[in-house]
Amino acid sequence: MDDVIPGEGVVPGRRRRPSGEPPPLPHDFDVAAIAWLVAFLWWAAIWLWVFISDDPAIWITERDLEMMRPIVDLRTTWLTPTMQVINEIGTHWASVVIGWTTLLGAIAFRRVRHAILFFASQSVIAGLVTLVATRIGRPRPLGMTQLGDWEGYAQPSRPVALLTGALVAAGLTLFRPRPWRRRWYLLSIAVLGVFGFAQVYTGVDHPTDVVVGGTVAVAVTLLLYRSLAPEAAFPIVSRAGKTAHLDVTGARGEAIRAAMSHQIGFDVDEIVPVGGESSAGSTPLRIVGRNGDVVFAKLYSSVHLRSDRWFKLARTLLYGRLEDEARFSSVRRLIQHEHYMLHLFCAAGAGCQEPIGIVEITPEREYLLVTEFIDDAVEISEAAVTEELIDQGLALVAKLWRAGLAHRDVKPANVLVQRGRLRIVDVAFGQIRPSPWRQAVDLANMMLVLALGNSPELVYERARRVFSDEELGEAFAASRGVAFPSQLRSAVRTDARHLLQRFRELAPQQKPVAIQRWSLRRLGLTLWVALIALAILAIFLGSLADIGLA
Amino acid sequence: MKSRLMLLARIGLAFAVVTGCAPRETMDPPRCENGSVLLAAQSVPTAEMIPCFSGLPEGWSFSTVQIDQDGTVVELDSDRAGSDAATLRFTERCDPSRAVSVPSDLEEADRFDDIERLEPGFRARTVYLFEGGCVSWRFDFDHDASATESVALEGSLMLLSRENLNANIRDTFIDVDL
Numbered sequence: 001m002d003d004v005i006p007g008e009g010v011v012p013g014r015r016r017r018p019s020g021e022p023p024p025l026p027h028d029f030d031v032a033a034i035a036w037l038v039a040f041l042w043w044a045a046i047w048l049w050v051f052i053s054d055d056p057a058i059w060i061t062e063r064d065l066e067m068m069r070p071i072v073d074l075r076t077t078w079l080t081p082t083m084q085v086i087n088e089i090g091t092h093w094a095s096v097v098i099g100w101t102t103l104l105g106a107i108a109f110r111r112v113r114h115a116i117l118f119f120a121s122q123s124v125i126a127g128l129v130t131l132v133a134t135r136i137g138r139p140r141p142l143g144m145t146q147l148g149d150w151e152g153y154a155q156p157s158r159p160v161a162l163l164t165g166a167l168v169a170a171g172l173t174l175f176r177p178r179p180w181r182r183r184w185y186l187l188s189i190a191v192l193g194v195f196g197f198a199q200v201y202t203g204v205d206h207p208t209d210v211v212v213g214g215t216v217a218v219a220v221t222l223l224l225y226r227s228l229a230p231e232a233a234f235p236i237v238s239r240a241g242k243t244a245h246l247d248v249t250g251a252r253g254e255a256i257r258a259a260m261s262h263q264i265g266f267d268v269d270e271i272v273p274v275g276g277e278s279s280a281g282s283t284p285l286r287i288v289g290r291n292g293d294v295v296f297a298k299l300y301s302s303v304h305l306r307s308d309r310w311f312k313l314a315r316t317l318l319y320g321r322l323e324d325e326a327r328f329s330s331v332r333r334l335i336q337h338e339h340y341m342l343h344l345f346c347a348a349g350a351g352c353q354e355p356i357g358i359v360e361i362t363p364e365r366e367y368l369l370v371t372e373f374i375d376d377a378v379e380i381s382e383a384a385v386t387e388e389l390i391d392q393g394l395a396l397v398a399k400l401w402r403a404g405l406a407h408r409d410v411k412p413a414n415v416l417v418q419r420g421r422l423r424i425v426d427v428a429f430g431q432i433r434p435s436p437w438r439q440a441v442d443l444a445n446m447m448l449v450l451a452l453g454n455s456p457e458l459v460y461e462r463a464r465r466v467f468s469d470e471e472l473g474e475a476f477a478a479s480r481g482v483a484f485p486s487q488l489r490s491a492v493r494t495d496a497r498h499l500l501q502r503f504r505e506l507a508p509q510q511k512p513v514a515i516q517r518w519s520l521r522r523l524g525l526t527l528w529v530a531l532i533a534l535a536i537l538a539i540f541l542g543s544l545a546d547i548g549l550a
Numbered sequence: 551m552k553s554r555l556m557l558l559a560r561i562g563l564a565f566a567v568v569t570g571c572a573p574r575e576t577m578d579p580p581r582c583e584n585g586s587v588l589l590a591a592q593s594v595p596t597a598e599m600i601p602c603f604s605g606l607p608e609g610w611s612f613s614t615v616q617i618d619q620d621g622t623v624v625e626l627d628s629d630r631a632g633s634d635a636a637t638l639r640f641t642e643r644c645d646p647s648r649a650v651s652v653p654s655d656l657e658e659a660d661r662f663d664d665i666e667r668l669e670p671g672f673r674a675r676t677v678y679l680f681e682g683g684c685v686s687w688r689f690d691f692d693h694d695a696s697a698t699e700s701v702a703l704e705g706s707l708m709l710l711s712r713e714n715l716n717a718n719i720r721d722t723f724i725d726v727d728l
Contacts, residue, residue, distance in 0.1 A: 054723075062724055134577055139588040142719065143726035146592060151618040152577055153589065204619075 015262040024262075025232075025255035025362045033222040040219035043212050047132060057138075064206035065141065071200050072144055079201075080147060086198035087148030091159040094195070095548035098166040103549075105174045111236075113229050114173040119540060121221040122547035125165045128216060129158050130546075141203050148202030157205045157213035162548035164192055164217035172225045176236045233302045233365070246283045246299055248273060252361070256299075256368065259359045260287065264370060266295065281307060281428055286373060295356060296373040298338075298428075301366045305331050317526055319481070320517030323438060324431065334428075335367045341405075341430035342371065348403035350396050351423045374425070377418035381491070385453025387462065392422035394466045397446045406434035410445035411485040412452065437478050437513050443467065444479035445488055448499055452491055456502040473508035476500070481515055577615040579603055579624045580640075582708050590622045591715055591728050594642050597683025599658050599709040601640050607702035610636075631672075631699045632692035638707070644684035646677040654678065658709045659685070672697035676704065685709070 017023065049056045099122065106115035133153040140146050140154050152158065167188040175181035192214060199205035205213075235247055248256060248271050257268040270288040274296075283299040305328060312325045328334040335358055345352035359368040383389070393415065400406060407414070408429035416423045431438065443463075451459045463472055479500065484492070492499050544550035580590035582602035591600045606612070606626070613625040613634055621641035627633045649662035659678035666673040670693040678685045685707070689700045716727045 058724055065724070065726065137578060137584075137586055137589075139585070140592045142588075142724070142728060145595065146619060149619050151616070 014265045017262065023255075023360060023363050024259040025252055025366060027362060027365070030222075030226045033219075033226045036215065036219040036222050039215050043215060047136060050136060060208060061142070061206070064208055065143065067207045068141060068144065068200055068203070071197070072203060074201065075147075083198040083201045084148055086195060087202045087204065090163055090195040090198065091149050094191075095159070095162040095166045096550065098163070098170050099547070099549045102166060102170040102173050105170075109174075111173060111234075113234060114169075114225075117224050117229055118169045118173060119543075119547070121169055121224045122162065122165050122549075123543060124220050124224070125161050125217050126158075126543070126546045126548070128220065129156050129161050129213070132156060132216075133158070138206075138209070141206050144203035146203045148199070148204045150204040154205055155209040155212055156216050157199060157209040159548075160192070160196060160199065160205070160210050160213035161217040163195060164188075164214045165221050166548060167191065168218055168221040169225070172221070172229075172236075174236070177231065181236075232362075246301060246303070246366075248283065248285060248299065252366075255361050256285075256287075256359075259361055259368070260370070263359045264357045266293070266370075267291070282369075285368075287370075294373040294375060295370050296353065297359075297368045297370045299361070299366065299368050300331050300335050302331055305334055308334065313529075316522065317529060319515055320519060320522040322515055322517050323435060330364055331367055332364055335369050338369055338428045338430070341427040342369075344403070344405055344432065345400075345407075345424070345427050345430065348399050348405060350399050350403070350405070351392070351421070352427070353423070353425050374416055374418050374423050377416040377423060379412055380415040380417055380422075380449060380453060381412040383417040383453065385450055387454075387458065388420065389417060389422055390450050390454060390459055390462045391465075393446050393450045394463050396422060396424060397443050398466050400442060401439055404433045406431045406438045406442050408434070408438060408442070409485050410442055410449060411488040412449055412491060413487055415446075415449055436474075437515070440471070440475045440478040440513070441483040443471070444475035444483070444503070445485070447475070447503060448479075448488060448492055451497075451499050451503070452495060456497065456499050456506065460503060460506045469508050470510075472506075473510040474513070476504045476507045477510035478513040478515075480512065483515070577617060579612050579615045580617075580622065582710060587710060587715065588719075588728065589617050590640060591712060593617050593619065593622045594640055594683045595728075596642050597640070598681040598712050599683065600712060600715060601638065601685045602708055602710055603706050604708050606706050607699075609699075610703055610706075626703070628691075628695070628699060630692070631689075631695035635689065635691050635695070636700070636703055637688040637690075639686045639688070640683065641686075642683050644677045644679065644686050646679065646684075649675065649677055655704065656707075656709050658711070668697055669693075671695070672700065674700070676700075678709070680709065 046056060046060075050060075099118070102118050103115055106112070106118060133155060136153065136155055138153050138155040140150060167184075171181045171184045171188065175184050196205075196207075196210040196214070199210055200207055232246075232252070246252065253271055256271060260266045260268050266287070267290040268287055269290045272286045272288070274284050274286045282304050283301075285297045285299060287295050287297050289295070309327045312327055315322070316325045328337065339355055339358055342352055342355040346354060353371040353374060356370040356372065359370055361367060380389070407424060407427060408431055409426060410424075414424060414426045416425060434442075447456075447459050447463060460472070467475075577589075578584075578586040580587040580600065580602045582604045587600055587602045590602070591597070594600075601622075603624075609629040611627050613627045614623075615625075616623045621639060623640075624638040625634045626636045626638070628635045646662035646664075649664035652661050652663050654661035656678055659680040662677040662679070664675040664677075666675075672689055672691040672695065674687075674689045674697075676687040676689075687700070687704065687707075689697075691697070691699065712728060719726065719728065
């Protein structure tokens with residue numbers, strides 16, 4: 001209430017966005033995709049006209065042949081073999097090479113969505129070309145000898161469409177927008193220009209067949225990619241970068257500045273991406289204010305929401321419904337959950353990051369969770385783990401147990417040391433009233449994190465002051481498989497002291513806690529996923545020739 | 551606008567799945583009564599005669615049609631003779647060396663027959679030769695199908711002269727030859 005002055009409304013600095021005003025980062029309106037879609041619809045209207053009357057077909061064919069004659073008149077003994085080779089390469093090889101490069105590149109760079117979209121867009125193009133070509137039934141150019149390879153009806157040109165689709169998809173899958181995608185498109189235009197000319201020169205396509213084939217392919221590919229893998233949500237980054245990390249320069253950077261200022265009254269001076277090594281579920285940022293204040297923020301978008309869904313699906317397949325695996329239905333709900341968890345952790349006195357607020361960047365698609373920045377802090381793996389820190393870590397777990405909370409992602413990157421005080425961050429996986437198994441896992445993981453910087457014997461001895469022997473035995477009986485965050489698993493593996501084994505020797509032996517949950521639902525889901533995967537594989541293999549990959 | 555684009559994209563994706571799953575739509579076979587014969591004519595530009603179908607006998611249907619720069623291939627299914635029981639090929643050259651000359655039912659062409667087996671499972675090849683090209687039938691029937699099925703099918707095939715096709719194009723479409 002301190003920022004509201006009675007009679008004067010909200011204090012300066014904060015500003016409510018009035019109805020009708022666009023959000024800080026509006027949904028992108030893709031002019032290029034719309035323009036190509038309009039061009040495609042224009043051709044579709046002509047096709048409809050051709051279906052009901054011969055007049056436009058006659059007029060278009062006459063114009064096509066008029067355009068072709070001067071090109072066909074160029075036929076010479078030295079140029080014709082070159083054009084025939086280009087026709088053969090473009091018809092039989094180019095889309096195969098570019099298509100496989102795109103697919104394998106997408107898989108290598110872990111752009112599964114782009115790989116699926118490549119297959120989908122080429123399938124739509126092939127299906128559409130077949131559908132329209134058989135309805136129009138246009139023969140190859142009349143009155144001209146066909147000197148190159150061809151198959152089926154002329155319009156739309158199938159090889160031009162598939163090659164264009166492969167080139168555009170390659171640009172959208174493999175290259176960042178600037179400068180490489182632009183350069184790729186310029187190269188593609190040159191390639192398609194030469195190939196289109198060769199098609200006309202060899203008399204296998206009319207000029208409009210080439211143009212329509214290209215238009216259909218660009219429209220379909222752009223529409224699918226821009227709608228289902230928009231650059232804002234699925235940025236193309238180098239292999240070294242995390243796909244979850246969004247670019248916070250340019251329009252998004254400006255939107256963050258405006259939104260922070262208007263919604264929480266924080267004037268941004270600098271936005272610095274941080275924590276690139278171990279954060280994959282969000283884009284963590286350090287934001288410096290004009291007044292020198294520093295806050296921490298996590299940028300969440302639909303890409304993170306999807307990651308969370310895939311992660312939960314994978315867990316359900318591997319372990320069953322071990323815990324709450326219900327998916328978040330929106331980015332808003334995902335960030336609301338973490339914001340609420342921060343409050344609960346703070347209320348439990350669990351060394352939390354104080355939440356400041358949620359900032360809306362694009363409604364339902366991008367939000368920032370702003371918290372205090374824990375300054376002068378290091379990851380516990382970079383600090384000297386003293387007896388005092390060990391006690392703090394164990395006390396933190398005990399507080400969580402008492403409050404009925406679980407962190408579920410205890411690993412070195414999430415345990416910070418600030419001027420001798422232990423702080424725990426990233427409560428995104430936090431859970432209220434967790435299962436006893438999960439509480440035990442939090443304890444085991446915290447003890448492993450602490451033992452990485454000290455001796456397991458000391459950690460165990462201090463733990464006995466807080467937890468009973470049965471609880472410690474349960475912790476290491478529960479600690480297996482899904483229980484380990486990958487960073488912790490890797491650190492424990494590389495430590496020569498066999499920490500987990502040592503803790504199991506120290507703690508009372510208990511029967512391992514079963515983490516496999518079998519149910520009809522899990523069996524059904526596994527079967528369903530396997531069937532879908534098999535169906536996709538069968539469709540893919542069966543369509544290789546149709547979509548220009550064989 | 552964005553949600554409409556999304557809807558269109560999702561429809562496209564569904565279309566991809568459907569086109570991926572659905573049986574391949576084949577081209578029109580060359581039929582005597584419409585323009586589909588033009589493409590077949592272009593597949594063998596040297597041929598003076600162009601084969602075309604004037605309807606099919608009861609029980610026969612077109613299976614796959616392939617028309618490209620090397621010629622035209624039409625495969626046909628029969629409810630009695632089996633799937634792909636007959637294959638028609640229209641190419642520039644055929645080799646009738648093993649076949650014997652017989653009186654032709656198509657007066658524009660010479661006919662050669664090579665019967666491997668009458669029953670069980672009729673298996674034979676029939677070749678029609680004409681100026682600049684040829685048409686061949688390949689029959690491979692199921693065991694219980696009668697060889698007479700092939701006679702009715704052969705009767706549905708006609709040969710159009712390229713000259714007549716050109717005249718037809720000039721009369722009804724534009725002033726060029728094939």
